[in-house]
Each structure stands twice: as C-alpha cells, then as structure tokens.
Amino acid sequence: MPPLFTVGILGGGQLGRMMALAARRLGCRVWTLAPEPDPPCAQAADGHIRAAFGDARAALRLAARCDLLTCEFENIPAAVAEAVERSGKAVHPGGAALKTAQDRLLEKRFLRGLGIPVADYREILRRKDLAAAAREIGFPAVLKTARGGYDGKGQAVVRGRGEAEAAFRTLGGAAGNALVWERLVPFAREIGVVCARNAAGALAVFPPAENVHRGGILHLTLVPAGIPRGTEARLRALARRIAGGLSLTGTFCVETFLLPDGKVLVNEIAPRPHNCGHYTLDACETSQFEQHMRAVCGLPLGSTRLLSPAAMVNILGTGAGDRLIGAAQALADPAVKLHLYGKQEAHAGRKMGHLTALGGSAAAAARRALAAHGKLAWARAGGPGLSAPGTGDKEAA
Ligand SMILES: Nc1ncnc2c1ncn2[C@@H]1O[C@H](COP(=O)(O)OP(=O)(O)OP(=O)(O)O)[C@@H](O)[C@H]1O
Ligand SMILES: [Mg+2]
CATH class of the missing domain: 3.30.1490.20 (ATP-grasp fold, A domain)
Structure with missing residues (x-):
C-alpha cells in the first residue's frame, strides 16, 4: 500500500519532529528541509534535505517528492512558500499567512483590521x-x-x-x-488557545491553556485554565475570525492576555502547533500534531476532548552541559510523561524537551510536573557540575 500522503516539513525543530511522529502514525511518509545536519525533525522523518530556508530550489525539490508541504515555524521566507505554491503544491501555512505572522506590525494591523483588541x-x-x-x-x-x-x-x-x-x-x-x-499589559493571566482548521473550513478548538512565562520563555502550561464560559466563547470566536482572515489550514495558536476586568487582548498568532499545546499529546483524544496532519492532508478533524487535567513544564538547557540526568527519577511518578527532542547541545534557555503530568486538577498535575522537573539536571559529559533545567532562562533573555 502506498503511504496515505507524503508530507514535506519546512523546518527542522521539535514542532516538526512531533508533526512527523504523528504523520508516521497515520502511515504518511515525511521529508524535512532544514540547514542543520541532524535536526530533531529529521530524526523522525524518512528523509532530510539539508538546505537553507531561503533556498527556493531546495524547497521545490522537497515539494517534488511530497504531496504537500507544511511549515513548522513561521520564519520560512514567504517567497519560498510562494514559489512552491506556484509550482502547484500546497503549503500550509502559505506565503500570505507567513507574511503576516512573521511581522508583528503586519500582524497587529491585520488584527486591528478585524476589530480584534491588541495592546x-x-x-x-x-x-x-x-x-x-x-x-x-x-x-x-x-x-x-x-x-x-x-x-x-x-x-x-x-x-x-x-x-x-x-x-x-x-x-x-x-x-x-x-x-x-x-x-506593558498588566494582565491577570496569559491564555493560549490552540485550534485547527481544515480545508473545508471546519474549526476544532482545544481546551484553552493557562501559560506561565519565565524570562520571556514559556515555563508552565495548565489545563483546564478555569476561565469563565463567556471568555471561552469569546476566545473561540476570535480564533475563528483569525483563521478565516488568514485562510489558515492546520493547527494554530492565539496567544492572549486576560485582563483583570475580564477583557481579552490578543498578543500574537502562531500559524503552527504551539508549545502551549504540547499537553494535548498526553491529555486529549487527538494531539495538536495529529490534528495538524489531519487538517493539512484534508482529513476530518479529531476530537479535542480533554481526557484529564494536565500540566506541562518545559525542559530548558542551562549551558552547564549537554547530558540530562535524573530522567529515571522524574519518571518514577507514573503520571509523568517525558518528551525529549533529540537536540545535541543544551544551550542556556534552549528548549530541549518537556514533561507532562496528568492529575485530578490542573494544580495537582502542575505539582507533579514541577516535582518531576526538579529531579532533572544538566551535567557535562565527564565532568562535575550540575545545574537544574529551567534556571538558564535569565542568560537567554
Ligand atoms: N505587551 C506586553 N505586556 C506584558 N507582557 C508581555 C507583553 N509582550 C510580551 N509579554 C510577555 O513576554 C512573553 C513573550 O512575548 P511574545 O509572545 O510577544 O514574544 P515571542 O518571543 O514571540 O514569544 P514566543 O515565541 O514564546 O511566543 C509573553 O508571553 C508575555 O509573557
Ligand atoms: Mg509569544
């Protein structure tokens, strides 16, 4: 049997890796394009074209092997996506959406044009x-x-x-x-809404997540966010307008600020799976990555139902070494899932993996995820010196 689809992923990072894993479970073949020799996505793909993101000829070679292309990050040059689209292959997100999403000024003008409040x-x-x-x-x-x-x-x-x-x-x-x-918005909470829209225009919205940042980097995500029903309905309506306005096909995220008076401001749009949707891998009927593949391949969207309250903690490099220790101790809690991205070097502030814990409530899940995270540390290959993941974000900010 031939593969259901052959999907090309522009970009080599962890989002591409998790897309590739979902695609392979669906029986798709996956090729990736990225400049690095052994990027996280290539480790999970059937093949890797090593080329710069600005290399339109390489992107066309990728497209020639694939039924469609998708971008795992929004800084793929829009002209490259447009060249592929002109060749007759779909790219999701396409050139027009990339242009808007990769420029905060265009993005804010777009949001204002839709009458969506921003800071x-x-x-x-x-x-x-x-x-x-x-x-x-x-x-x-x-x-x-x-x-x-x-x-x-x-x-x-x-x-x-x-x-x-x-x-x-x-x-x-x-x-x-x-x-x-x-x-500088004095927000009460930050809420991320991960959604997916397929080519037929169907929209599926995952349970909104509460995000806690440290030094500008996402640290912790809690689900359910426990926001009022009316706010959740407003978030869904915003997401629908944004996806329609950008003609998005695939998973995307709307990052928002919830103000103390209950108002919502949109911070930014990510036209791809998002770090705050990683919890869906372990806690939802369909993950944001499977949903993305379903959407871009023209398949029906899956259920976004939350199976359990959950919390996700990012594992960041600290610069103290590239060897992660404590994985066995972190996994001693059977409610904890460990996801590592296959990156060689754990620079300070680099996203190396994440932990998700399930629990009776988001707060209980967060306690377990943070406790597991506390068991991890970075060390040099043979040398002394341990440093706990998540303490390197100051250096990176
Ligand atoms: N206007 C603002 N008021 C208050 N906090 C802000 C504002 N802009 C950004 N932040 C804080 O900094 C974080 C990162 O900002 P932003 O999302 O704009 O940048 P980013 O570098 O694209 O982040 P990411 O790639 O993680 O989404 C926000 O999630 C928020 O915590
Ligand atoms: Mg952001």
Missing part, C-alpha cells in the same frame, strides 16, 4: 518615533523587533526614555529594523 502600540520605524510613542503610550512599555523574535528574544521592557533609546539601539532600530512599542 496599545506604535510603530517605531525611525528614532524620532520613540518620543511620540513615549508621549502617547508611555511607560512601562515593551519594545519588540517586528521580525525574527522568539522565546522572548528581540524584546526589552523599558521604563524610561534612556532605556527606550538603549533598547532601540540593541534591538537594531538604529540599523533600520522596524520595532513595535507596546504598552
């Missing part, structure tokens, strides 16, 4: 825009690069004009990079 912001295209933003929006604020940021990189909290000038320089504003000046 007050100003576009900083030149140095003199700083003074106007300081006057009109004020401090504290977050300055972010319009393009290329992730895991809190490419942004700085500024509390005065001096800091804003300094951040303008360190973020590359003086070199011509567009920046966004955002009000």
Whole structure:
C-alpha cells in the first residue's frame, strides 16, 4: 500500500519532529528541509534535505517528492512558500499567512483590521518615533523587533526614555529594523488557545491553556485554565475570525492576555502547533500534531476532548552541559510523561524537551510536573557540575 500522503516539513525543530511522529502514525511518509545536519525533525522523518530556508530550489525539490508541504515555524521566507505554491503544491501555512505572522506590525494591523483588541502600540520605524510613542503610550512599555523574535528574544521592557533609546539601539532600530512599542499589559493571566482548521473550513478548538512565562520563555502550561464560559466563547470566536482572515489550514495558536476586568487582548498568532499545546499529546483524544496532519492532508478533524487535567513544564538547557540526568527519577511518578527532542547541545534557555503530568486538577498535575522537573539536571559529559533545567532562562533573555 502506498503511504496515505507524503508530507514535506519546512523546518527542522521539535514542532516538526512531533508533526512527523504523528504523520508516521497515520502511515504518511515525511521529508524535512532544514540547514542543520541532524535536526530533531529529521530524526523522525524518512528523509532530510539539508538546505537553507531561503533556498527556493531546495524547497521545490522537497515539494517534488511530497504531496504537500507544511511549515513548522513561521520564519520560512514567504517567497519560498510562494514559489512552491506556484509550482502547484500546497503549503500550509502559505506565503500570505507567513507574511503576516512573521511581522508583528503586519500582524497587529491585520488584527486591528478585524476589530480584534491588541495592546496599545506604535510603530517605531525611525528614532524620532520613540518620543511620540513615549508621549502617547508611555511607560512601562515593551519594545519588540517586528521580525525574527522568539522565546522572548528581540524584546526589552523599558521604563524610561534612556532605556527606550538603549533598547532601540540593541534591538537594531538604529540599523533600520522596524520595532513595535507596546504598552506593558498588566494582565491577570496569559491564555493560549490552540485550534485547527481544515480545508473545508471546519474549526476544532482545544481546551484553552493557562501559560506561565519565565524570562520571556514559556515555563508552565495548565489545563483546564478555569476561565469563565463567556471568555471561552469569546476566545473561540476570535480564533475563528483569525483563521478565516488568514485562510489558515492546520493547527494554530492565539496567544492572549486576560485582563483583570475580564477583557481579552490578543498578543500574537502562531500559524503552527504551539508549545502551549504540547499537553494535548498526553491529555486529549487527538494531539495538536495529529490534528495538524489531519487538517493539512484534508482529513476530518479529531476530537479535542480533554481526557484529564494536565500540566506541562518545559525542559530548558542551562549551558552547564549537554547530558540530562535524573530522567529515571522524574519518571518514577507514573503520571509523568517525558518528551525529549533529540537536540545535541543544551544551550542556556534552549528548549530541549518537556514533561507532562496528568492529575485530578490542573494544580495537582502542575505539582507533579514541577516535582518531576526538579529531579532533572544538566551535567557535562565527564565532568562535575550540575545545574537544574529551567534556571538558564535569565542568560537567554
Ligand atoms: N505587551 C506586553 N505586556 C506584558 N507582557 C508581555 C507583553 N509582550 C510580551 N509579554 C510577555 O513576554 C512573553 C513573550 O512575548 P511574545 O509572545 O510577544 O514574544 P515571542 O518571543 O514571540 O514569544 P514566543 O515565541 O514564546 O511566543 C509573553 O508571553 C508575555 O509573557
Ligand atoms: Mg509569544
């Protein structure tokens, strides 16, 4: 029997790896394209084309072997996706959605255009825009690069004009990079909504998750988030409008801030599976990765039902070594699942894996996940020195 589909994944990271594992369970073949020699996704794929993401010819070679392509991160050059689309193969997300999602300014204009509330912001295209933003929006604020940021990189909290000038320089504003000046939102909670939309326009929404960040990097996700029904309905409606507006096919996430008065602001859109949806692998009837494959292959979407309250903790590198110790101790709790991504080097703040725990409540699951996380440490191959995962995020921020 031939494979159900052969899927090409642009990008080599852990999201691609977990997509590939889901695709293979469905009997699909998987090829990946990434510049690294042995990226996490290639370890789970049938084949790997080693090429730069900007190499349109390589992407066309990938497309020639596959029925369709998908992107596991949004910084694939839109022109490359468009070249593949012109060749007659689908790419999800396609060039148009990538363009919007990889530029915070375009993304915010798009959201505003749909009437979706976002944090007050100003576009900083030149140095003199700083003074106007300081006057009109004020401090504290977050300055972010319009393009290329992730895991809190490419942004700085500024509390005065001096800091804003300094951040303008360190973020590359003086070199011509567009920046966004955002009000620092005094949110009560951060909520991520992972959804999937298939080509027929059907939308499936996973249970919204509460996210806790540390140093700008996701640390902990708790589900259910325990938000009011009305808020959940509003989140679903927002997600539907965003997916329709971007013509998204596949899994995507809407990151939101819940304000103390109950209002919702959209922070950003990720047009792909998201770190805060990793809990679905162990706690939902269908994972966000299987859902993504179903959506991009034109299959019906699966049930998003939550089977148990759950919590997910990221395992970050610390820079203290590349050898993870304590896995057996972490797994001594039978409610704990360990996912490692096959990365060779555990730089400070690098996402190396995650732990998910199930429990009677999200809080109980979080206690178990954090206890398991506390058993892990990084060490050098032969040398002394242990450091606990999750303590390296300061260096990375
Ligand atoms: N305007 C803001 N007000 C308050 N907190 C903010 C604001 N912008 C960002 N943050 C905090 O920083 C985190 C990371 O910001 P953001 O999502 O914009 O960047 P990112 O680098 O793309 O992150 P990721 O790749 O993890 O999604 C947010 O989840 C939030 O905790
Ligand atoms: Mg974010």
